[in-house]
Amino acid sequence: MKLPHLTVIGGGQMARALVGGMIDQSVLDAEKLSVIANSESTGQWWQENYPGCEFYTAGSSEATDKAIAGSEIIMLAVKPHIIPTVLADTQGHLMGKLVISVAAGVPLAKLTEGAGHKRVARVMPNTPSLVGEGASAYCSADEVTAADVESIEAMLGSVGYVAPVTEGQLDAVTGVSGSGPAYVFLIIEALADGGVAAGLPRKTALDLAIQTVRGAATMVRDTGEHPGVLKDKVCSPGGTTIAAIRSLEQNAVRGALIDAVAASAGRSRELAQ
Numbered sequence: 436m437k438l439p440h441l442t443v444i445g446g447g448q449m450a451r452a453l454v455g456g457m458i459d460q461s462v463l464d465a466e467k468l469s470v471i472a473n474s475e476s477t478g479q480w481w482q483e484n485y486p487g488c489e490f491y492t493a494g495s496s497e498a499t500d501k502a503i504a505g506s507e508i509i510m511l512a513v514k515p516h517i518i519p520t521v522l523a524d525t526q527g528h529l530m531g532k533l534v535i536s537v538a539a540g541v542p543l544a545k546l547t548e549g550a551g552h553k554r555v556a557r558v559m560p561n562t563p564s565l566v567g568e569g570a571s572a573y574c575s576a577d578e579v580t581a582a583d584v585e586s587i588e589a590m591l592g593s594v595g596y597v598a599p600v601t602e603g604q605l606d607a608v609t610g611v612s613g614s615g616p617a618y619v620f621l622i623i624e625a626l627a628d629g630g631v632a633a634g635l636p637r638k639t640a641l642d643l644a645i646q647t648v649r650g651a652a653t654m655v656r657d658t659g660e661h662p663g664v665l666k667d668k669v670c671s672p673g674g675t676t677i678a679a680i681r682s683l684e685q686n687a688v689r690g691a692l693i694d695a696v697a698a699s700a701g702r703s704r705e706l707a708q
């Protein structure tokens with residue numbers, strides 16, 4: 436499936452990962468993309484990396500009259516506190532458009548009020564979308580059609596896993612997969628640090644850490660076995676791994692990760708206020 440013309444408002448990390456990933460996966464042509472943001476440097480980044488796309492300065496009449504008017508889908512990819520500004524800038528111009536927001540915590544009720552209609556979806560994606568390994572969940576308001584859902588699933592599905600959820604579940608999604616890549620990056624960095632502390636060259640340690648996380652995740656997915664069962668198969672009686680697991684449990688790693696997910700979900704709920 437090829438997407439119709441898309442305008443993304445906000446051209447930062449998440450737009451680069453999601454929309455960049457969609458172009459890389461050929462579901463969107465750069466010629467059918469308009470980007471609206473503040474700085475010239477952001478415009479240059481998009482035009483250098485995705486020649487053929489158009490860039491417009493936020494708040495300009497061209498942004499609304501050319502980019503938004505000429506697009507069927509509008510994606511909001513600005514920070515949550517900027518969403519009211521964007522909705523004010525685009526007031527009256529979003530009629531007849533499918534509006535998709537990736538902003539953490541901003542509820543459908545606020546988005547539909549600002550858009551002036553209910554053809555609005557809320558998505559929580561994550562940055563591995565850039566390499567086609569994203570994890571996204573979405574919910575939609577009342578006027579989103581079956582064809583719109585197909586477009587949303589095609590967009591998100593082209594860059595990874597996608598699941599429909601209720602709006603009430605999106606804060607938890609943010610805690611697990613929206614923020615989740617940061618936890619895993621931190622774990623990879625720490626594993627590599629551990630390798631260096633134990634005497635490995637930095638590059639070898641990092642390469643081994645990356646492949647171990649990738650291999651373990653693939654094994655959970657492909658075998659369908661419970662992660663606890665797979666963990667038990669690594670632990671030889673009286674061996675090295677159970678000594679390490681004991682250390683992890685003494686340092687309350689499970690509790691720390693559960694608390695991390697809850698903290699992110701809680702912050703997402705706060706952003707809705």
Ligand SMILES: NC(=O)C1=CN([C@@H]2O[C@H](COP(=O)(O)OP(=O)(O)OC[C@H]3O[C@@H](n4cnc5c(N)ncnc54)[C@H](OP(=O)(O)O)[C@@H]3O)[C@@H](O)[C@H]2O)C=CC1
Nearest residue numbers: 445446447448449472473474477493512513514515538539
């Ligand atoms: N980063 C992540 O991993 C994830 C982020 N999200 C959500 O994505 C959204 C964007 O986050 P992220 O990409 O990290 O943020 P960034 O700060 O990287 O990007 C924000 C972008 O918004 C642009 N911008 C600022 N003000 C305006 C305006 N008034 N009109 C149009 N554009 C504007 C900025 O322009 P300029 O570049 O010119 O300064 C910038 O390109 C957030 O709501 C976040 O909750 C969701 C899931 C994961």
Ligand SMILES: O=C(O)[C@@H]1CCC=N1
Nearest residue numbers: 538539609613614615
């Ligand atoms: O940190 C944030 O607020 C955004 C939302 C999820 C990931 N990054």
